[in-house]
Amino acid sequence: MPLSSLLRTVMRLPRDRDRRSALPHPHGCRLTFAGDRVDRARGRVPAVGGAAVDPAPLSGMRVLDLADRLGLDAALRAALDALVGEGTGFVEHHRLADRRLWRLTGRTEGLTACLALEPATPAEAALHDRLTAAAATVDELQAVARRSELSPVPTFESDATGRILWHNRAAGPLARMAGGLGAIPGLIASGDGTSQLCTSDGTRLGWGRITTVPSDIGGQLIFVEDIDAQIRAEEALDSFTSTLTDTFAHIDTALAVFDRERRLSLFNPALHDLFGLDPVGLAMRPSLREFLEALRQRRMVPEQTDFSAWRQRITAAATTVSEVPYHEDWSLPSGQVLRVTARPHPRGAVAFVFDDISDYVTLERRYRAEIELGHAMLERLDEGVALFDRSGRVLFTNDVFERAMRRESLDDLLSAGLDGLTEAARTASADPETWLAFKAFALAAERQEHWAAVAETGDGRLLLRASAMPDGSTLLGLLDPDPAAAAPTPDLAQPLRRIGCG
Template structure:
């Protein structure tokens, strides 16, 4: 029987590792050597194996040579099943079923070998004989021949059914062997369809791969093959192994990987365009603490040179440069300031870092840390100078308005359309003996009404005032009087103002003097007497 070049290579590898396997096997057996009752060698026996609980304890030299190439990747018992199983079908089941005594098993092939199985307690003896020639050398040759045939058959099946394209070329690049997947792909390129029985291609479907691999043991590259309609390309990852008289190539479909790379590239480009339009400065540091990505806004806000940012500086270098350019607040203690760098990085990785930097030139930046996958993190730089200025202006306006109200002698309180106390002045707090609310406190109208009722004599006026404050639509100024529990009279004014709000004003009114009208009226009785 003749073998192809690739098959001879495989057989050569098996022979090469045999010596190393035999040495390893002898070391193992020496540690397990026992004195079993079953004899190792008998007249007419070929290779003989002695096992105790699936551990090989003794074997004839020809038996050891048979399993030596396999013991580095499997146990001695499994190696024996592998070698003998090519000739004796279902050997593992036969051994498992035989638990005592002697049994003979005949092989499946013409002029087959016979195997004698003996079991005595935990010890198992396996002997292979040739009933015709009674020669142990021929037994070994037949078993090794069956193993090689089984391995070659398995390899043929693998190369036939694998989706990977495998082919072999000589030193001039001429195709000398190819598997089923390669031939089917070649037919599809030539005819547009995959045929049941592919034909041998006149030339390789791949570009010349020999130049790049002439002086290399193994190389990999990504190769594109144009489809027949030239509308698309089919991509492969090709691994080339240089051999003595040619090259062996393995091609794996890479279309999914190429599509993923293109989608990732497009996505990165989209992100880059989006980041470029952001007014927020973005700095992304990888797991090695180096600047991996930044946008133009970072350059504009920090005034760091593009060349410096493009050199992938570390976060320590970036923060040092920010301090030098007075973009980072100057600390009182330089040592503690350096320690804050480490804390900044740790907090940014956890997504908890957020700090406001007030710079010497009056600008205010908000720095936020956000974690990213694979240990990376991002720092966001936002210029909030206008926001801070506007907030301070609003606060100043509110404080100024409050100060103006506090100078007025009348008690004033402003309520929203939902009945919340928006603001009041000091005279209001003194009149009703309540705490002065800050500008962000909002007490409920119902609470204030209870205070008013508790300090005045009973009157329906408070219900009318409540209805007026909650009222909607066009409202006219409303006023009424009330008497405090100390006898003073107060005048209550309710004025609608912008936004549906109501300003309530309290001032003291002079007490009303009762008029005795009886003395000034004409007496009807006297008038009738005069008549």
């Protein structure tokens, strides 16, 4: 029987006499109904504040308004409607508008529906309070049971002997895989913590996290959380990290990976070799701030007037997610040059790559110096010199060549190219065939190493000497043929070959 029905049954008072003509309780009232309205009211009606009022104004009031006046709940409103409409009697206890406990008795006298309101006795009030508290406790227990049933974590309850007394819905599949509820104690025999769940025959059911809580009956509440996917993910991550570590251990480029908390989570031996950092200190996972401070102490960062501001700038630039990674070359006091690249990850991690490019920078500087030396040598020659790539674009000219071609600047020569130069020279020359022959030599896929010819100009002659360079470019020299016959001119291709233009 539901607790609410039990409460109503217990709270009904035995009728030891006929009350049809009885007067109402001295502190209560008696109402009769005609249809859906109050026909007659006798006694005193409870009101807000505890003072009873004359029931006379209730005469003619609708049942709905009466329920509002008395402060009835939904159950009592339904019972009052059934009394007036169908003649169904009831006995209920309820706290009305004055907050006191009243006994409401609904019955029929002949064809007339009557409602009696009487103050509850102290015994009734005490019993009502106890039953109401019990009902609230039952409701709370039922709510807890519903929530336990909806929990996705398999949950069992055992007695003091370990026998399973109850389990929720999520525990059903686990119990079936284990071979029944009787196999659950053996499945969780390892106790609290993470363990591999195995049946009695050794069948593995996966990884679980077991948590036990003592119950009030001397047994235990047992929670078995399925963490098999988590364990497999952690194993895959460990394997991947181990693979990365083994891979990075064999490269010469220093690598340092900081997690989202900006602590060192991965590094390779090259980091220790490059900066001379203690591997034990690196294994203690220093922060990015501490890492940069350690580099400063070893003079492995560029000299700064304000190191704190520089460190903040580096940290901000390196940890800002961007399509273009952070890139900077560090010139150290020792003369070393480090190329630093940082690529932040969208989830917060950042990877630093440190590459020692000192040899590359030294080679590049030497190469640039030799190029500049070669250009200076060509500028001091009496012969006009020009270098064309395999497509006919002008790469270099000296002043003598520009004057011979009547060009005022290198920009004009660059914009004209081989086609423009040969066209202008052909137009101004008495023998255009010579310039067309040079153009054919410069653009030919297969050609001899040297080519030479004398071109007639409006004010004399020019000796054109061309040499094929190893990279497919063409070196052209212009000079007066008469002085050339008297004094041999050096091979102009040799300086360019030596400095690497070929």
